[in-house]
Amino acid sequence: MEGQLTLTQLNERIKSTLQDAFSEQLWIIAEIAEMKVNRTGHCYLELIDKENKTEEITARARATIWSWQFRFIQPYFETTTGQTLSAGLKVLISVSIEFHEVYGYSLNIKDIDPTYTLGDIARRRAEIINRLSDEGIIDMNKEIPLADIPSRIAIISSPTAAGYEDFINQLYNNQAGYHFYTKLFAATMQGNEAAKSVITALDAIYDYEHLFDVVVIIRGGGSQVDLACFDDYNLAQHIAQFPLPVLTGIGHEKDDTISDLVAHTRLKTPTAVAEFLIGKLNVVDNELETLKFALEEISSNKLSEEENRVNHALRMLKPFVVNKIEKSKRILDQKNMRVKSAVRGEINQQQLALTHFFTALSSDSQLYLKLKNKELQTLSSKATLKTKFGISSEKQHLAAIERSISTGIKQLVDKQKYRLQSLEKNKELVDPITILKRGFSITLKEGKAIKNDSHVSEGEYIETILAEGKIASIIQKKE
Amino acid sequence: MAQKKQTYREAINEIEEILDKIENDELDVDELVEKVKKVTELLRFCKDKLYATQDEVEKALKDIDN
Amino acid sequence: MAQKKQTYREAINEIEEILDKIENDELDVDELVEKVKKVTELLRFCKDKLYATQDEVEKALKDIDN
Amino acid sequence: MAQKKQTYREAINEIEEILDKIENDELDVDELVEKVKKVTELLRFCKDKLYATQDEVEKALKDIDN
Amino acid sequence: MAQKKQTYREAINEIEEILDKIENDELDVDELVEKVKKVTELLRFCKDKLYATQDEVEKALKDIDN
Amino acid sequence: MAQKKQTYREAINEIEEILDKIENDELDVDELVEKVKKVTELLRFCKDKLYATQDEVEKALKDIDN
Amino acid sequence: MAQKKQTYREAINEIEEILDKIENDELDVDELVEKVKKVTELLRFCKDKLYATQDEVEKALKDIDN
Numbered sequence: 001m002e003g004q005l006t007l008t009q010l011n012e013r014i015k016s017t018l019q020d021a022f023s024e025q026l027w028i029i030a031e032i033a034e035m036k037v038n039r040t041g042h043c044y045l046e047l048i049d050k051e052n053k054t055e056e057i058t059a060r061a062r063a064t065i066w067s068w069q070f071r072f073i074q075p076y077f078e079t080t081t082g083q084t085l086s087a088g089l090k091v092l093i094s095v096s097i098e099f100h101e102v103y104g105y106s107l108n109i110k111d112i113d114p115t116y117t118l119g120d121i122a123r124r125r126a127e128i129i130n131r132l133s134d135e136g137i138i139d140m141n142k143e144i145p146l147a148d149i150p151s152r153i154a155i156i157s158s159p160t161a162a163g164y165e166d167f168i169n170q171l172y173n174n175q176a177g178y179h180f181y182t183k184l185f186a187a188t189m190q191g192n193e194a195a196k197s198v199i200t201a202l203d204a205i206y207d208y209e210h211l212f213d214v215v216v217i218i219r220g221g222g223s224q225v226d227l228a229c230f231d232d233y234n235l236a237q238h239i240a241q242f243p244l245p246v247l248t249g250i251g252h253e254k255d256d257t258i259s260d261l262v263a264h265t266r267l268k269t270p271t272a273v274a275e276f277l278i279g280k281l282n283v284v285d286n287e288l289e290t291l292k293f294a295l296e297e298i299s300s301n302k303l304s305e306e307e308n309r310v311n312h313a314l315r316m317l318k319p320f321v322v323n324k325i326e327k328s329k330r331i332l333d334q335k336n337m338r339v340k341s342a343v344r345g346e347i348n349q350q351q352l353a354l355t356h357f358f359t360a361l362s363s364d365s366q367l368y369l370k371l372k373n374k375e376l377q378t379l380s381s382k383a384t385l386k387t388k389f390g391i392s393s394e395k396q397h398l399a400a401i402e403r404s405i406s407t408g409i410k411q412l413v414d415k416q417k418y419r420l421q422s423l424e425k426n427k428e429l430v431d432p433i434t435i436l437k438r439g440f441s442i443t444l445k446e447g448k449a450i451k452n453d454s455h456v457s458e459g460e461y462i463e464t465i466l467a468e469g470k471i472a473s474i475i476q477k478k479e
Numbered sequence: 480m481a482q483k484k485q486t487y488r489e490a491i492n493e494i495e496e497i498l499d500k501i502e503n504d505e506l507d508v509d510e511l512v513e514k515v516k517k518v519t520e521l522l523r524f525c526k527d528k529l530y531a532t533q534d535e536v537e538k539a540l541k542d543i544d545n
Numbered sequence: 546m547a548q549k550k551q552t553y554r555e556a557i558n559e560i561e562e563i564l565d566k567i568e569n570d571e572l573d574v575d576e577l578v579e580k581v582k583k584v585t586e587l588l589r590f591c592k593d594k595l596y597a598t599q600d601e602v603e604k605a606l607k608d609i610d611n
Numbered sequence: 612m613a614q615k616k617q618t619y620r621e622a623i624n625e626i627e628e629i630l631d632k633i634e635n636d637e638l639d640v641d642e643l644v645e646k647v648k649k650v651t652e653l654l655r656f657c658k659d660k661l662y663a664t665q666d667e668v669e670k671a672l673k674d675i676d677n
Numbered sequence: 678m679a680q681k682k683q684t685y686r687e688a689i690n691e692i693e694e695i696l697d698k699i700e701n702d703e704l705d706v707d708e709l710v711e712k713v714k715k716v717t718e719l720l721r722f723c724k725d726k727l728y729a730t731q732d733e734v735e736k737a738l739k740d741i742d743n
Numbered sequence: 744m745a746q747k748k749q750t751y752r753e754a755i756n757e758i759e760e761i762l763d764k765i766e767n768d769e770l771d772v773d774e775l776v777e778k779v780k781k782v783t784e785l786l787r788f789c790k791d792k793l794y795a796t797q798d799e800v801e802k803a804l805k806d807i808d809n
Numbered sequence: 810m811a812q813k814k815q816t817y818r819e820a821i822n823e824i825e826e827i828l829d830k831i832e833n834d835e836l837d838v839d840e841l842v843e844k845v846k847k848v849t850e851l852l853r854f855c856k857d858k859l860y861a862t863q864d865e866v867e868k869a870l871k872d873i874d875n
Contacts, residue, residue, distance in 0.1 A: 095734040136524060138737075141597065151859075179863075181866050181867060208873050291824050291848075294828050299845050300800075302836070302841060303796060311784075313759065321738065324775065332723055336720055343695055343709065344668075347709075349702075350657075357623075361606065361630060362606045364634050365643060370641055386567045393570075394529055405494070405515075405522070407496060487574040532574050619705060620707060661706060668709060671717045674717055675717045727772060730775050796838055796841050799846075807849045
């Protein structure tokens with residue numbers, strides 16, 4: 001047959017066709033199924049692709065990283081992602097398609113983009129975290145109160161690990177001399193079996209839960225990057241739901257694993273865990289010391305306060321008493337003074353009163369005598385005056401009498417003169433002598449003219465005056 | 480004499496009686512002279528008695544002042 | 546004498562009585578001399594009594610001072 | 612004597628009574644001397660009593676200070 | 678004696694009472710000596726009591742210091 | 744004795760009460776000696792109690808460290 | 810045991826309570842010694858938890874098979 005090709009020719013044609021078709025490098029996503037590095041430093045890998053849900057392998061390819069490239073790629077990847085470049089990782093890789101006539105199809109990895117893996121890990125972690133969170137257990141272990149004195153410790157560790165030794169040394173050689181109780185529950189702490197192994201240990205501890213205060217998961221001295229096992233969902237679930245507080249010290253400086261996340265307390269290293277536990281006891285110890293100190297201080301304060309009180313009372317007593325007595329003395333002295341001055345005052349007052357009485361007596365009696373003297377003088381002048389007045393008024397009386405006599409007589413005489421004068425005139429008319437000469441006579445009885453015979457009685461003596469001479473006769477008969 | 484026994488008061492009374500009579504014209508001319516004589520006598524008597532009294536009283540009053 | 550028994554008060558009363566009589570003309574000239582003499586006597590009596598009293602009082606007062 | 616039984620207070624009261632009478636002219640001259648004598652006697656009594664009291668009181672007061 | 682049973686307070690009160698009477702002139706001279714004697718007695722009593730108290734108190738206070 | 748049953752607190756209260764009374768002059772001289780004696784007794788009692796307490800407390804505190 | 814875990818806290822609470830009382834003067838001197846003793850006991854109890862070896866715990870741990 002014409003055109004028949006040899007295998008070599010075929011492979012050569014495949015090779016050249018592939019080279020034409022994939023002349024450039026491609027970025028592809030694949031999962032590392034296997035990986036090994038040979039003595040010369042070349043890295044041989046098997047890459048696969050999986051159906052998301054069924055996890056059925058849908059593609060497979062061999063791949064290589066040449067040692068000169070692997071020397072750069074591996075540390076870069078691992079330092080960037082914090083993950084060992086190992087089976088199970090999904091990676092974004094730059095590849096050239098190789099076809100070797102003898103070995104066939106393979107991919108030569110030129111570069112790995114660690115950011116993709118990072119994203120993938122993060123995504124997976126997020127999924128787990130979400131799940132734990134959805135299940136409501138993510139914070140369960142954190143919510144368990146840590147014992148005040150967490151001295152009974154269940155340790156999950158590899159018994160041969162340097163970290164375990166460090167932890168034990170640190171714990172038992174603590175400076176304060178605190179006593180710890182530890183029990184190792186050995187487990188594989190790296191590799192694919194690690195998660196399962198730790199879970200087994202936790203289950204073992206669970207049976208003795210009451211004997212422990214705390215569970216410690218420590219790992220040390222191993223690879224800093226072989227931590228994927230602690231991102232395991234099952235492990236995280238166990239830790240989160242463990243009835244004792246779980247402390248982690250699995251030796252990763254950068255990011256927390258999910259185990260760290262759900263643990264009660266996450267610490268960097270086993271030593272740190274030991275320090276943490278010692279620290280807890282230290283807190284208690286300090287608290288006790290503080291209390292002891294407080295007790296000392298408070299009771300000694302109380303006692304010295306009371307002592308001060310007693311001493312104060314003691315100090316006050318004397319001055320108070322002395323003061324009281326001095327005051328009483330002063331009061332007595334005052335009373336004494338008051339008595340003296342009151343008594344002397346009273347006597348002085350009485351003396352004054354007596355003197356006053358004497359003065360009053362002398363002045364009163366002198367005044368009295370003066371008064372009496374004056375009265376006498378008044379009386380005496382009154383006597384003189386009255387007597388003299390009496391005599392002079394008598395004199396006036398006499399004088400008045402004399403005056404009235406002379407006027408009376410004068411009037412009488414005047415009257416008589418006038419009478420005489422008129423009589424003289426009448427005499428001419430009725431001069432008795434004339435009449436008598438005519439023969440009439442005047443009969444007198446006892447010197448008075450009788451004008452009526454009733455004035456006389458028979459036998460009476462009568463006188464008859466005649467013009468010349470008198471006749472005396474006795475009445476013989478009245479007619 | 481009876482007249483000496485007469486008091487000043489009686490004398491004055493008699494004088495005044497006579498004076499009354501004179502004034503009331505109860506006196507006759509015949510009696511007048513006689514009565515006037517009486518009055519002058521009585522006045523003299525009174526005057527004498529009064530002056531004598533005055534002397535004696537003044538003497539007595541002088542004694543008070545001493 | 547009866548007069549010694551008379552008190553100052555009685556003497557003063559008598560004086561005033563006599564003076565009243567003189568004033569009221571109840572006194573006859575005939576009695577005047579006698580009464581004035583009586584008054585002077587009484588006044589003298591009172592004066593003497595007063596002076597004697599004064600002396601005695603002064604003597605009594607002097608006694609206190611000793 | 613009755614006077615000894617008289618208290619100082621009574622004596623003072625009597626003095627004041629007599630002085631009131633002298634002052635208010637309720638006393639006759641005849642009584643004056645007697646009353647003045649009485650007062651001086653009472654004053655003497657009071658004085659004596661007062662001096663005696665003073666002596667005793669001062670003695671008593673001196674006793675306090677010892 | 679009854680006085681021994683008397684308290685300091687009562688004595689002071691009695692002193693005060695007597696003082697008030699003397700000061701307010703409620704006391705006669707006649708009573709003065711007696712009352713002053715009483716007061717001096719009371720004062721003496723108080724003084725004695727006070728000094729005795731002082732001695733006893735000082736003794737008691739010394740006992741504390743030992 | 745009854746005093747033994749008395750607590751420190753009661754003793755202090757009694758001391759302070761008595762001191763107050765002395766200071767505020769609410770105490771008579773008559774009571775003073777007795778009360779001062781009482782206070783000194785109480786003070787002694789308190790001091791003793793206080794020292795005993797102090798010793799016991801110190802002993803208890805030392806016991807912690809052993 | 811669960812109770813053992815509680816006891817420390819309870820002990821501390823009791824200590825603090827007593828200290829508060831002493832500090833706030835709610836405690837008499839009379840009670841002080843007793844209370845101080847109580848506190849030291851509690852402190853000793855707590856300290857033992859830190860320092861002392863509890864054999865039964867050691868034994869229990871040794872007995873665990875794994």
